[in-house]
Each structure stands twice: as C-alpha cells, then as structure tokens.
Amino acid sequence: MTSVYDLTLEQLTERLASWGEPAFRARQVHRQLWERAATYDRMPDVPKALRERLAAELPLEVEVLQEREADRGATRKALLRLGGRHAIETVLMGYRDRVTVCVSTQSGCAMGCGFCATGQMGLRNNLTAGEIAAQVVWGRREAANLPDSTPQRLTNVVFMGMGEPLSNERHTFGALAKITGAMGLGDRHVTVSTVGIAPAIPRLAEAFPQVGLAVSLHAADDRTRNALVPVNKMWPLAELQDAIDAWRERTHRRPSIEWAMIDRTNDSDEQAERLAPIALRLRAHVNLIPLNPTPGWPSQPSPPERIRAFVAILEDAGVAVTVRDTRGRDIDAACGQLSLEHERASAPQA
Ligand code: SAH
Numbered sequence: 011m012t013s014v015y016d017l018t019l020e021q022l023t024e025r026l027a028s029w030g031e032p033a034f035r036a037r038q039v040h041r042q043l044w045e046r047a048a049t050y051d052r053m054p055d056v057p058k059a060l061r062e063r064l065a066a067e068l069p070l071e072v073e074v075l076q077e078r079e080a081d082r083g084a085t086r087k088a089l090l091r092l093g094g095r096h097a098i099e100t101v102l103m104g105y106r107d108r109v110t111v112c113v114s115t116q117s118g119c120a121m122g123c124g125f126c127a128t129g130q131m132g133l134r135n136n137l138t139a140g141e142i143a144a145q146v147v148w149g150r151r152e153a154a155n156l157p158d159s160t161p162q163r164l165t166n167v168v169f170m171g172m173g174e175p176l177s178n179e180r181h182t183f184g185a186l187a188k189i190t191g192a193m194g195l196g197d198r199h200v201t202v203s204t205v206g207i208a209p210a211i212p213r214l215a216e217a218f219p220q221v222g223l224a225v226s227l228h229a230a231d232d233r234t235r236n237a238l239v240p241v242n243k244m245w246p247l248a249e250l251q252d253a254i255d256a257w258r259e260r261t262h263r264r265p266s267i268e269w270a271m272i273d274r275t276n277d278s279d280e281q282a283e284r285l286a287p288i289a290l291r292l293r294a295h296v297n298l299i300p301l302n303p304t305p306g307w308p309s310q311p312s313p314p315e316r317i318r319a320f321v322a323i324l325e326d327a328g329v330a331v332t333v334r335d336t337r338g339r340d341i342d343a344a345c346g347q348l349s350l351e352h353e354r355a356s357a358p359q360a
C-alpha cells in the first residue's frame with residue numbers, strides 16, 4: 011500500500027478531495043505529518059473519522075521493530091520496517107549544538123565494499139523517496155526524547171546509513187525535496203555520502219546546489235581503492251576527482267572525504283602523502299573514521315598512534331582533518347550491523 015509519506019501535498023489534497031474533504035484539511039494533515047512529525051493518533055485538530063480513514067487507506071507504513079540507545083541516551087538507533095518490506099536502520103545522534111539523523115537509502119547495498127556490514131548483505135531493495143524521508147520524520151519525533159544537553163530538536167540529516175544514495179538516485183533526490191521542502195530543514199544542513207558514483211555527483215550539484223557532499227575515498231591510489239571499494243574499477247580516482255571538482259564549481263562548497271582507518275591496509279605514511287595533494291586540490295575536509303570491525307571481514311581498526319601519524323602528515327601539508335568519534339559503537343552504529351544481527355536472530359535454526 012502507498013505510504014502517505016510518498017504523496018506530495020497536491021496528491022494528498024486530490025485524495026482527500028475524492029473523499030469529500032476540503033483542501034484546508036489536506037494542508038492541516040500534511041503540516042502535522044511533516045512539520046510536527048505527528049502520527050495519526052496525535053493529530054487532535056483532525057476529526058477522528060478522517061484520522062481512521064487515513065490510517066486505513068494511507069498508512070504511515072513505518073513499523074519500529076527495535077530501538078536501542080547508547081552514549082547515555084544521546085545516540086538512538088531504530089530498526090524500522092518500511093512499507094512492510096525488509097528492515098533498515100536509522101540512527102539519531104544528539105550533540106551539544108545539533109541533532110543529526112543518519113538515514114538509509116536502500117535495504118542492503120550492491121556496491122560490495124568488503125569492510126562494510128551493509129555491503130556484505132548485498133542489495134535487497136531500494137527505498138522510495140517517502141520511505142527515506144519517513145526516517146527523518148522519525149528523527150524529528152525522537153529528537154524530543156534526547157537528553158537536555160542537546161537541542162532536543164532535529165537540525166541535520168546525513169545520508170550515511172545503509173545503501174548507496176546515488177545508486178538509488180531518483181528516490182534520494184525525491185527524499186531531498188521532501189526533507190528540504192515539506193519538512194523545512196535547510197539544504198545546508200543536509201549531506202549526501204557517496205562511494206563515488208561519479209556521473210551522479212554533478213547531477214546532485216545541479217538539483218540541490220546547497221546540499222553537502224561526502225565522498226568515501228578510503229584509498230589514494232587505484233590499486234588499493236579497487237580492493238576496498240570495487241566500484242572504483244568503474245569510476246577510477248581521476249574520474250571521481252573530476253566529478254567532485256565539477257560539484258565544487260557548481261556549489262562553491264567544501265566537499266568532505268571519508269576515510270575508514272584500516273590497520274595495515276590504507277593507513278600508511280605513503281597513503282597519507284598521496285591523499286594530501288588530492289584533498290588540497292579539492293579543498294576537501296578529511297574525516298578519518300577508525301574501522302568498526304564486522305564479522306564478515308577480518309581487518310581491525312588502525313591503532314591510535316598510526317592514526318596520529320596519519321593526521322600529522324595531512325596537517326603538515328595544510329589539510330583540514332578530523333578524527334570522527336566512534337559514537338554508538340556499543341550499539342554498532344556503523345552502517346548495516348543492527349539489522350544483520352536481527353536477521354541472524356530471526357533466521358530459522360538449521
Ligand atoms: N554508501 C555510502 C553511504 C553509506 S556508508 C558511502 O559508502 O559513502 C557511510 C560511511 O560509513 C561510508 O563512508 C562508509 O565507507 C563507512 N563505513 C562503512 N562500513 C564501515 C565500517 N565497518 N567502519 C567504518 N566506516 C564504515
């Protein structure tokens with residue numbers, strides 16, 4: 011059944027008109043759904059009979075299967091079943107000055123990065139624009155339950171959950187339109203992370219010139235990157251850099267480079283020395299993320315002293331670099347892991 015989150019205001023108005031409801035009702039329901047992140051049972055100004063019909067014919071289609079928290083409640087992770095299909099995960103992270111929701115764009119992922127729990131699952135299905143945006147709505151609702159050391163209000167969205175946003179481009183762009191339109195979140199507070207689907211990057215710049223871009227580079231030469239990120243064989247580093255350049259020219263924004271620090275794989279001085287000129291040319295900010303080990307891949311995160319040496323080389327070259335915190339590690343906040351656990355737990359015993 012179509013989720014109400016997949017409808018535009020115009021479509022909702024049309025549907026309600028066919029039930030004999032005036033246009034103002036549709037605007038009211040729409041505002042409650044997106045701006046207040048309300049569920050049908052929490053819309054006191056909408057008549058009960060209409061709410062019941064909406065729930066029956068235009069359900070939300072968001073089922074919370076499991077919720078876990080970490081970092082003294084400042085990180086919350088939900089396993090959601092969207093549209094009655096496979097489960098996906100969404101993470102909400104509260105900081106002193108902002109609240110960020112991390113959304114999935116696919117159940118699983120076809121890109122096959124070996125170190126990634128989502129990649130190890132393969133692709134199961136694409137999410138629709140409404141299913142992606144519904145996770146942001148969940149985040150807006152859940153933000154009120156964060157500790158009062160945070161703003162308790164959703165401020166940022168990152169497309170860094172399960173799946174590759176730019177291989178589900180149409181629905182990712184549709185979700186961006188809903189998030190920055192109906193929900194009213196500022197484009198500049200939204201970031202799309204990609205493994206490097208080069209041809210889609212300039213299209214993102216064209217469609218959403220204020221939305222941020224993060225590219226998961228992980229290696230600074232094609233041989234190392236081919237091994238970690240198989241799509242590099244399709245769009246090698248030179249082509250990817252040209253695409254990021256085009257994005258930068260169109261948006262005048264600073265891209266981010268994501269780099270999982272993997273012990274004795276991509277954490278050498280040589281990799282840092284090769285990365286520095288790339289980051290400088292692209293005027294990129296580098297985020298280093300210690301690898302979150304997954305059951306399907308034997309590698310370990312780089313030790314702290316290796317990360318320090320890597321950072322020092324980049325900083326000496328004038329590159330802006332941050333070591334990202336591994337927030338929520340005790341609930342496996344890196345992509346893909348919670349739902350893998352869920353599947354294992356629910357798989358029939360052999
Ligand atoms: N498919 C997109 C977005 C989802 S992955 C992408 O690859 O960019 C979000 C980020 O998590 C990416 O930078 C990805 O490389 C990183 N990541 C995946 N598995 C990880 C792991 N086990 N440890 C650390 N980072 C990981």
Ligand code: SF4
Nearest residue numbers: 119121123126129205
């Ligand atoms: Fe897919 Fe991103 Fe995981 Fe690679 S890192 S398998 S692109 S989700």
